[in-house]
Amino acid sequence: MSTPDAVAGVLWLCATLYAVFGGADFGAGFWALFAGSGERGERARALVDWAIGPVWEANHVWLIFVLVVLWTAFSVAFSAIMSTLFIPLSLAVLGIVLRGSGFAFHKMARRLRNRQLAERIFGLSSLLTPFFMGTVVGAIASGRVPVGNAAGDAVTSWLNVPSLLTGALFVGTGAYLSAVFLVSDARRAGDPDLERYFSARALGAGLVTGAIALAGILVYRADARFIYDGLTGEGLPLVIVSAACGLGVLALLWRGELRGTRPLAVGAVAAVIWGWAAAQYPYLLPQTLEIEDGAAAEGTLTAVLIVFGIAVVMVLPALGFLYALAQRSMLDGEAEAASALPPAAGD
Amino acid sequence: MATGIPLLTDLTTLAASSQLTPARSQMAFTLGFHIILACLGVAFPAMMLIANYLGLRRNDADAMELARRWSKVTAVTFAVGAVTGTVLSFEFGLLWPEFTGRFGSVFGILFAIEGIFFFLEAIFIAIYIFGWKRLSGWAHFWTGVPVVIAGLGGAFSVVAANAWMNQPQGFTLGADGTVTDVEPLKVIFNPAVPYEVPHMILAAYLVTGFLVASVYAVGMLRGRRDRHHRLGLLIPLTVAAIATPIQFVVGDTATRAIADDQPVKFAAMECVQTTHRDVTEYLGGICTSDGVEGAIPIPGLNSFLVDYSTDTQVIGLDSVPPRDRPPANTLLHLAFDAMVGICVLLIGLGAWLGLAWWRRRDIPRSRWFLRATAVSGVASIVALECGWIVTEVGRQPWVVYEIMRTEDAVTGASGVWFTFSAALALYAALGVATVLILRTMARRWRAEGVGEADVPYGPGAPAPPPATPPADGGSR
Ligand code: HDD
Ligand code: HEM
Ligand code: HEM
Numbered sequence: 001m002s003t004p005d006a007v008a009g010v011l012w013l014c015a016t017l018y019a020v021f022g023g024a025d026f027g028a029g030f031w032a033l034f035a036g037s038g039e040r041g042e043r044a045r046a047l048v049d050w051a052i053g054p055v056w057e058a059n060h061v062w063l064i065f066v067l068v069v070l071w072t073a074f075s076v077a078f079s080a081i082m083s084t085l086f087i088p089l090s091l092a093v094l095g096i097v098l099r100g101s102g103f104a105f106h107k108m109a110r111r112l113r114n115r116q117l118a119e120r121i122f123g124l125s126s127l128l129t130p131f132f133m134g135t136v137v138g139a140i141a142s143g144r145v146p147v148g149n150a151a152g153d154a155v156t157s158w159l160n161v162p163s164l165l166t167g168a169l170f171v172g173t174g175a176y177l178s179a180v181f182l183v184s185d186a187r188r189a190g191d192p193d194l195e196r197y198f199s200a201r202a203l204g205a206g207l208v209t210g211a212i213a214l215a216g217i218l219v220y221r222a223d224a225r226f227i228y229d230g231l232t233g234e235g236l237p238l239v240i241v242s243a244a245c246g247l248g249v250l251a252l253l254w255r256g257e258l259r260g261t262r263p264l265a266v267g268a269v270a271a272v273i274w275g276w277a278a279a280q281y282p283y284l285l286p287q288t289l290e291i292e293d294g295a296a297a298e299g300t301l302t303a304v305l306i307v308f309g310i311a312v313v314m315v316l317p318a319l320g321f322l323y324a325l326a327q328r329s330m331l332d333g334e335a336e337a338a339s340a341l342p343p344a345a346g347d
Numbered sequence: 348m349a350t351g352i353p354l355l356t357d358l359t360t361l362a363a364s365s366q367l368t369p370a371r372s373q374m375a376f377t378l379g380f381h382i383i384l385a386c387l388g389v390a391f392p393a394m395m396l397i398a399n400y401l402g403l404r405r406n407d408a409d410a411m412e413l414a415r416r417w418s419k420v421t422a423v424t425f426a427v428g429a430v431t432g433t434v435l436s437f438e439f440g441l442l443w444p445e446f447t448g449r450f451g452s453v454f455g456i457l458f459a460i461e462g463i464f465f466f467l468e469a470i471f472i473a474i475y476i477f478g479w480k481r482l483s484g485w486a487h488f489w490t491g492v493p494v495v496i497a498g499l500g501g502a503f504s505v506v507a508a509n510a511w512m513n514q515p516q517g518f519t520l521g522a523d524g525t526v527t528d529v530e531p532l533k534v535i536f537n538p539a540v541p542y543e544v545p546h547m548i549l550a551a552y553l554v555t556g557f558l559v560a561s562v563y564a565v566g567m568l569r570g571r572r573d574r575h576h577r578l579g580l581l582i583p584l585t586v587a588a589i590a591t592p593i594q595f596v597v598g599d600t601a602t603r604a605i606a607d608d609q610p611v612k613f614a615a616m617e618c619v620q621t622t623h624r625d626v627t628e629y630l631g632g633i634c635t636s637d638g639v640e641g642a643i644p645i646p647g648l649n650s651f652l653v654d655y656s657t658d659t660q661v662i663g664l665d666s667v668p669p670r671d672r673p674p675a676n677t678l679l680h681l682a683f684d685a686m687v688g689i690c691v692l693l694i695g696l697g698a699w700l701g702l703a704w705w706r707r708r709d710i711p712r713s714r715w716f717l718r719a720t721a722v723s724g725v726a727s728i729v730a731l732e733c734g735w736i737v738t739e740v741g742r743q744p745w746v747v748y749e750i751m752r753t754e755d756a757v758t759g760a761s762g763v764w765f766t767f768s769a770a771l772a773l774y775a776a777l778g779v780a781t782v783l784i785l786r787t788m789a790r791r792w793r794a795e796g797v798g799e800a801d802v803p804y805g806p807g808a809p810a811p812p813p814a815t816p817p818a819d820g821g822s823r
């Protein structure tokens with residue numbers, strides 16, 4: 001494997017982590033938005049709060065890593081993507097600001113009206129942010145981002161069927177992942193009613209997301225044959241793994257069995273992301289820029305790999321410490337200690 | 348790519364330049380906002396640990412209470428800092444795709460390092476807040492130390508990237524202007540690092556120190572003169588009072604280095620029109636093409652400041668063609684003077700405290716001292732912003748000093764006026780909300796003490812889970 005390929009692997013790994021952790025986070029916001037105002041909805045929202053409270057920020061650090069690795073190691077692609085897709089990316093940024101501040105402030109707002117406003121903002125931006133990010137990915141995958149400063153079409157590059165479907169796929173995936181996580185969280189919180197509530201939603205979201213994915217494959221067949229060929233060629237084993245994992249989760253949930261649902265759900269998402277990677281290899285921007293050609297100078301790539309190694313060595317133990325600490329006090333049976341557990345992070 | 352063909356470059360520049368003004372404004376505004384939160388993120392954990400240390404060492408309940416409150420405030424400002432910081436990361440691509448596309452592989456390494464530090468900072472601040480109830484005293488204290496170190500590391504990485512923009516090195520350009528070779532260590536330890544990084548870190552400590560002290564000073568002016576308030580004023584003010592004189596020395600070093608390395612920036616901030624010796628230093632005033640008007644002149648001082656002799660030659664703006672000179676010289680000049688002036692006043696405030704402490708082991712009794720402290724927070728923020736104006740506007744028209752022009756860096760996408768307006772509105776709301784939330788927290792603490800207060804993240808933050816009897820009896 002060449003150095004550029006290795007760095008592309010790092011980039012993809014960060015993207016996967018963001019899709020899983022960040023995606024589940026967005027999904028949690030999605031469910032909070034549609035939980036309604038009844039007593040049950042209130043409880044569902046409280047569970048969401050509890051689940052993502054400790055981790056919502058750490059989860060999004062992966063996005064920073066994606067951006068930084070992309071601009072450092074593949075600057076040409078970064079510049080092309082950011083300038084052509086200015087509109088959906090700006091909207092995603094708007095979503096990030098609203099989401100972060102909505103979440104940060106909703107608990108501290110004293111007046112009910114302010115709190116509801118903050119919650120609504122949080123929920124809506126949890127829906128819009130992944131949608132626009134999905135359109136960005138769709139635009140890239142379908143080969144609509146040429147190299148250059150705003151060289152692609154500012155509007156049609158992302159406002160087209162494959163991109164919009166990819167946006168919907170992102171929203172669906174997050175909702176699905178987070179519903180699966182929340183089923184387990186509800187069990188841990190000792191709330192069988194919410195367990196059923198989120199089980200039903202996980203099943204529904206799983207089916208809808210699967211349908212969107214299938215539709216997506218057909219649309220790509222008509223629109224971006226290259227990706228379709230990849231997904232049904234080199235990427236096929238991974239696509240099959242993803243489908244199998246997804247079906248496995250549905251079967252387990254159907255039988256009320258929770259053990260294994262979370263790893264399988266994560267597997268379903270991760271496999272499809274790496275299937276996409278296999279499908280578009282060796283391209284960074286399909287059919288216009290290859291990984292080799294878009295890569296930075298050797299010195300930079302080596303530095304990125306070293307920094308990544310240091311990150312693994314330093315960050316993982318620290319994260320482990322945080323989770324371990326949380327687990328321990330959980331076992332001590334302190335009521336509010338439970339809030340420290342980061343379930344959305346797939347502990 | 349486009350940079351390869353001169354004619355095309357000219358054309359894109361022409362098309363792109365309509366985005367230049369809003370892009371600069373948006374960058375400046377969002378950076379100027381983020382930097383205030385960044386200062387708190389870098390230095391507040393240190394103040395919190397000092398209070399924590401005093402609390403443990405002297406068994407001081409007031410100090411412990413301060414540490415506990417400050418950790419909650421840090422959680423809020425950290426969250427807003429993270430959101431605004433993420434925006435900045437996007438802006439490197441959204442606003443300056445040509446800059447990042449060409450040089451991302453050079454300065455990007457520093458941001459990759461920054462990522463590690465911020466991740467560690469986020470994790471340990473969560474552990475620290477979480478640990479209040481769950482770790483023993485000193486073990487808990489030590490979980491706060493990585494937060495301070497990570498804050499310093501993060502500040503180093505980002506400011507070193509900015510220093511590289513001022514003093515670029517460590518890369519080779521090919522014939523077509525693309526980067527062909529990078530030496531990361533040379534990029535990281537570029538010549539502007541030794542003064543920019545310490546200057547910024549000191550700025551973070553003194554801004555946070557004066558800002559926090561000013562909050563307690565206002566409280567004391569309103570009659571809350573208990574030990575809690577006095578300690579809350581004393582700890583940060585002492586840190587700031589130590590940092591300020593050092594800042595003066597570092598700033599002076601920076602000025603000398605600028606005169607050497609970026610003479611045009613220096614000429615613009617001192618309004619030196621022509622290269623000559625025995626240059627007069629002007630305090631305040633308006634910069635015109637014939638020199639400074641309406642200022643207090645001090646003959647020879649400028650030359651003396653550059654190299655300890657009134658005979659020193661100072662390079663003037665006429666050393667480069669007009670298109671290579673920075674804009675807004677009056678702004679630069681006044682910003683520089685304001686920064687230095689505020690620094691001197693703040694040193695005075697610190698000395699006042701030091702004197703009273705030396706004589707009576709107490710803070711000065713005068714209400715004027717409290718009034719001065721109350722405005723010192725805002726004053727230090729003004730100095731901070733002025734410093735960045737000097738650095739960034741003074742570097743113009745270059746985004747990478749003498750290598751890439753800002754106008755060649757800007758995005759070709761249209762709509763930046765729109766995003767800039769949105770940023771203005773959004774950040775105004777964000778700023779107001781942050782201040783309101785902090786005030787609500789303070790009021791609540793005053794009423795009922797710090798409980799497991801609701802902070803936006805970090806363990807211990809969320810409301811108790813619906814763990815115990817979920818009211819599902821009825822819904823079954
Ligand atoms: C709270 C803040 C504060 C205070 C009291 C001072 N500074 Fe400052 N200054 C900054 C905060 C700052 C800053 C905002 O942090 C800057 C912007 C970039 C940097 O590295 O630091 C800065 C930049 C900056 C620069 C430009 C560096 C460059 O372009 O690379 C110079 C020449 C000085 N300062 C000089 C001084 C002097 C002579 C001071 C006092 C006598 C002084 N500063 C006090
Ligand atoms: C946080 C404190 C900072 C503030 C307040 C600040 C302020 C500014 C200002 C006022 C401008 C506009 C200059 C003009 O167009 O006349 C600007 C531009 C810019 N700054 Fe900074 N800056 C800060 C830190 C940084 C850092 C750490 C970096 C990067 C590593 C950076 C990168 C840039 C870039 C890329 C531009 C646009 C190009 C240019 O105008 O030169 N800034 N900043
Ligand atoms: C002198 C300039 C800067 C300093 C000292 C600084 C420092 C900090 C600090 C301490 C934080 C942690 C949050 C907090 O404590 O408030 C933070 C967050 C962040 N900053 Fe800045 N920053 C600076 C400029 C920039 C610039 C120019 C960028 C653009 C790339 C940036 C990107 C970020 C990002 C992405 C985060 C969020 C990290 C997270 O999610 O934890 N910062 N910054």
